[in-house]
Amino acid sequence: MPMLLRTLLRGLVLIVVLVIIGFVAQRGDLGGVFNQEWIDAHVRGPGRNGELLYLVGAALFVAFGLPRQVVSFLGGYAFGLNLGFFLALAATAMGCFISFFFARFIGRNIVSKRFPKRIKKADTFLKDNTFAMTLLIRLLPLGSNFITNLVAGVSSARAMAFITGSTIGYIPQTVIFALLGSGINLEPAFRITLSVVLFVLSAALGIYLYRRYRKNSDLNGAPQ
Structure with missing residues (x-):
């Protein structure tokens, strides 16, 4: 199956699952627990404390393997598009920081034994231009954010370049x-449709850039 089609199918399945969960929580049996009134009272209501609770909790969840797309969806659902985006981006970047340095300074032996081939590939891919290559990886809606962070932490990737490239690369998704999550409570048809369109465009762009990199690598005889 072509990479683009495989990527789109996985992403669209995730979108459908999140939308279903969101609407079930909003209007179904879970509505009394996670509906907008509950969010207003327990997350938005406490003001800065609610935002801080989300930020810290989401960062820890990302650091230990929760998909960053889920964190962004929850941020948009709870706080709306604008604030939800900034909180989700900050939390995802913090999670990246935590898992990267955990692997580099604490879990090096465990990660090295678990992912030896991926570490070798990461060294080849990231060592010369960590920032640009990390940005390219993050623009691709593929793979595990968690494993990427761990493998990069053990590799020769430069920490600041990796985290900065990751943070910028996280922005599109x-x-x-976050737009998708906000669409559960506001303009659902428009926002959910726009989210799907933007996902398709971002996936196509990421794969195009990756293929262009591979083509240039082949022409220059560089390792992949």
């Missing part, structure tokens, strides 16, 4: 899934 963070916007898309």
